[in-house]
C-alpha cells in the first residue's frame with residue numbers, strides 16, 4: 001500500500017480557503033496496481049525519477065502524492081540559481097521580467113515575493129500568425145540548448161515527424177512547411193471530442209460482489225450499460241442502454257493511450273492560435289483525477305519537442321499556471337492558495353487578476369509545478385472516494401511568443417491548453433456529507449455543473465444568449481466552446497452496478513456535449529448514439545453475451561432523436577397551427593441587478609456569487625412559430641424544463657438552508673457595534689431574491705405546459721381533418 005500524505009485540512013487566514021487532507025490510501029483498492037505508473041514509463045519520463053535520489057522509487061502514485069519529499073524539493077529548486085544552460089529546475093514566474101526575467105540560457109532566481117501579479121487573459125488571441133520565420137541573428141538568444149535538454153533526439157525526431165511530417169531542419173522552408181502542415185492538421189481535429197473511460201472494479205466493489213455492468217466495444221466506439229430493473233410483478237430484468245462516442249476506453253487502457261487518443265492530436269494546434277481544453281467529467285471516484293493528472297506533463301513534453309524542433313528559433317515560450325475553483329472562488333495553486341479575482345473586461349474577456357504564471361523550459365519544472373499544485377488542492381474523503389477532489393482544478397499551458405525576439409516587451413499569447421479536473425458530478429447528493437462545509441461545497445459544485453449544462457444546452461439549441469456567467473467554471477470554460485477552440489471531454493465512469501444511475505447520467509451528459517459538435521461525421525455519431533439510447537432493450541436477467549447496438553435508419557430531429565412515424569402526421573400542420581417551444585432565457589447578472597436594484601456588490605459577487613437568473617420582462621414572447629417540431633420533441637423539452645426547474649429548486653433550497661444557518665450563527669455572535677443587522681438584512685434580500693427566482697421559473701414552466709396543451713389540441717384537430 002502506498003500511503004502518502006498531503007497538505008492537512010487547514011484554514012488559511014488570508015484567503016479563507018480550505019484544504020482537506022487527501023488520504024492517500026485508495027490505490028490499494030484496485031487489483032491492478034501496475035496501472036498507476038504505466039503512463040510514466042510510456043511517457044519516457046522514468047528518468048525524471050531515477051535521476052533524483054530524493055524521489056521514491058516508482059510505485060503507486062508516488063509521483064503525485066509525496067508531499068514531504070516533493071515539497072522540500074520544490075523549495076530547493078525555487079532558490080536555485082542557474083548561470084548556464086537553463087536549469088530545468090528553476091521556476092520562472094511571469095510578471096517578474098523587470099527585475100529578474102530569465103532568458104533561456106540563464107535562469108535567474110526569482111523569490112516568490114518578487115512576483116508581480118500577472119494578468120491572465122483567457123481570451124486574448126489577437127496574436128500574429130506563425131508562418132513568419134525569424135533569422136537566427138534576429139533571434140539568436142532564443143536558440144539555446146536548454147530547450148532540448150533532457151529530450152531524446154530520436155524521440156524528438158519521431159514526434160516532430162508525427163506531428164508535422166517534416167524534417168527538423170531550421171531552414172525557413174521547413175518552418176513554413178511545418179506551420180502549414182500544422183494548420184492543415186488543426187483544421188482536421190474535431191472541434192469537440194467526447195471520449196469515455198471506464199475504470200476497473202475496485203477491491204471494495206469486488207468484495208461487495210458488485211457486477212461490472214458496462215460492456216465496451218472499442219471497435220465501434222460503443223458501450224452498453226446493463227441496468228437491472230424490477231417489474232411491478234417483481235420479476236427482474238435488464239435494460240440495456242447503448243451509446244456511441246468518439247472513442248470508448250475499457251479498463252485495460254493505459255493513461256498513455258488516453259493521452260494519444262485525447263490530447264496528443266491537439267498539442268500541435270495550440271501553436272496555431274487555438275485554445276484547447278481537455279476536461280474530465282464523472283461521478284466521484286470514477287477516475288477523473290487518475291486520468292487527468294498525467295496529461296499536462298505529457299503534453300508539455302510534446303510542446304517542448306515542437307518548440308525545439310519544428311518551431312526552433314521562433315521565440316516560443318511555455319507558461320504554466322494552476323488554479324482551482326473552490327466554493328465559487330478562485331485560488332492560485334502555485335502561489336500559496338492566494339485568492340484571485342476573475343474579471344470581465346469591456347470585450348467580455350475573462351481575466352484572472354494576479355494569477356501566477358511560470359515560464360518553464362523543461363519538463364521537470366512542469367512536473368514540480370504540477371506536484372506543488374496538486375499538493376495544495378482542496379480534497380477530502382467521500383463515501384465513494386477516499387481522496388475526493390472538492391474543487392475544479394484548472395492547469396493551463398500557455399504558449400507565448402516574443403514579439404520580434406524582444407525580451408523587454410511582454411510576449412504575446414499564441415495558444416493555450418487547459419486541463420480541467422472537475423469535481424465529482426454528484427457531490428451535492430453525497431449523503432455522507434452532512435457538515436456545513438461539505439454541503440456548501442456540494443451546493444457550489446452542483447451549481448457550477450448545472451451552469452455548465454445550461455451553457456451546453458443553450459449552445460445546443462443555438463440560443464443567442466449563452467449563460468456563461470452562471471458560474472466561475474463556465475466563465476473559465478467560455479473560450480472552450482466559442483470561437484476557434486477545441487474541446488476534449490473525457491467522461492469517466494465506474495463499472496459497478498451500484499453506480500448505474502450516475503453512470504447513465506454521466507453518459508447522457510456526455511452525449512449532450514457530443515451533440516454540440518455540428519460537423520457532419522460527428523453529427524452522425526450523435527444520431528446513432530441517441531438512437532441507441534432511445535432504443536434501450538429490456539432483457540431477462542440472464543444476460544446475452546454480446547450486445548448488438550441497432551443502428552436504425554431513422555431520420556433524426558433537431559435533438560438528434562429519431563422522428564416517430566406515428567407522430568409524423570403532426571408535420572402536416574400548417575405554419576399557423578404549429579406551436580412553439582419555450583426558450584429558456586437566462587439573463588446576465590447586470591440585468592438581474594438592474595431589475596432587483598443595486599444590492600451590495602461584495603456580498604453578491606464575491607462571497608456568494610449568486611448570479612441567479614431572473615427572466616427578463618422585456619424578453620421576446622415565449623411563443624414563436626417553428627416549422628419542424630414534433631410532439632415528441634416538445635415532450636422532451638418539457639421534461640428538460642421540469643428537470644431544470646427541480647434542479648434549480650433543490651439547489652436554491654440547499655443554499656437557503658445554508659444562508660439561514662449562517663444567519664443564526666451571526667445572531668449568536670451579534671454584539672453591539674458589530675453592525676451585523678445590516679449584514680443580516682442583506683442576507684434576507686438574497687433569500688427573497690432566490691425565492692422569487694424559483695417563482696419565475698415555475699411561471700415559465702406553467703406557461704410552457706399551457707403551450708404544450710395548445711399544441712396537443714391543434715395536433716389532434718389536424719389529425720382529425
Ligand SMILES: Nc1ncnc2c1ncn2[C@@H]1O[C@H](COP(=O)(O)OP(=O)(O)OP(=O)(O)O)[C@@H](O)[C@H]1O
Nearest residue numbers: 026027199284285286287288289290385388389424
Ligand atoms: N483506470 C483506472 N485504473 C486503476 N485505478 C483507477 C483508475 N481510475 C481510477 N482509479 C483509482 O480509483 C480511485 C478514485 O480515482 P480518482 O481519485 O481519480 O477519482 P475522481 O473521479 O477524481 O474522484 P473525485 O471526483 O472524488 O475526486 C483512485 O484510487 C484511483 O487510483
